[in-house]
Amino acid sequence: MIEATGLRWILTIVFAGIGLFCLYRCFRRGPVTSRFGDVLHAAMCAAMVAMAWPATMAFARLPQLALFGFAAVWFAVATARGAAHGGHDGRWQPGFHAVMMAAMAWMVFAMPRAMVGSGAVSTTDMPGMEGMSMPLPAAGGGVPADVVVVALVLAIAFCLAGVAFLARAIDGARAAAPPVRTAGWGADALMGLGTTVMLLAML
Numbered sequence: 001m002i003e004a005t006g007l008r009w010i011l012t013i014v015f016a017g018i019g020l021f022c023l024y025r026c027f028r029r030g031p032v033t034s035r036f037g038d039v040l041h042a043a044m045c046a047a048m049v050a051m052a053w054p055a056t057m058a059f060a061r062l063p064q065l066a067l068f069g070f071a072a073v074w075f076a077v078a079t080a081r082g083a084a085h086g087g088h089d090g091r092w093q094p095g096f097h098a099v100m101m102a103a104m105a106w107m108v109f110a111m112p113r114a115m116v117g118s119g120a121v122s123t124t125d126m127p128g129m130e131g132m133s134m135p136l137p138a139a140g141g142g143v144p145a146d147v148v149v150v151a152l153v154l155a156i157a158f159c160l161a162g163v164a165f166l167a168r169a170i171d172g173a174r175a176a177a178p179p180v181r182t183a184g185w186g187a188d189a190l191m192g193l194g195t196t197v198m199l200l201a202m203l
Contacts, residue, residue: 002201008052014194018187019045025180033078037097040071041191044104051111051198064108072101096161096188100195103154107198110150114143114202143203155199162192 002008019042026038047064075098166189172182 002052007197011052011194011197012049014190015045015048018191021183021187025184028180037075037078037094040074040101041097043067044071044101047104047108048194048198051107061108065105068101068105068108072098072105075101093188096192099157100191103158103195103199106150107202110147111202114147148203151199151202155196158192158199159196162189162196165189165192
């Protein structure tokens, strides 16, 4: 959940735009596996938009954990098989998406602990926690150390990946690469940098 309203809207616009691009790419010609991957990305972007707003703290988390856990395995298998995604070659791009989906699952799990620890919400504000057993610190007790460490490591990794994808997008634009491929690199860059902001906002 983001506290600053302006930042909420920026992230909402960014992830909504990426999600729409993924849906557009899904309806283009391409392997079924690549299209399904784009559907998973669109779902991830919708979840990112939801995370930015306070009202979404009531959303059930078990279905989200199942979805993003499945998506992480899906892209991990694609990485192991050397499958391309979104018109890109090589293994590291689907590998980036596997880590991204695993990070989404972790964020869904860890965000209640982070929000309660920071004093932003209390356990009674989170009806979506039904059926999930986890220790929660007292409100205002500080974000748990393990959440801080994991969030910082992931934020650094996604920031570096976002910059790398941004460089590829710029190079692709200069070399007149296929527009959809170049836009895909740009979307990956925004996805990485946007996720970095979301992770830092947990702290």
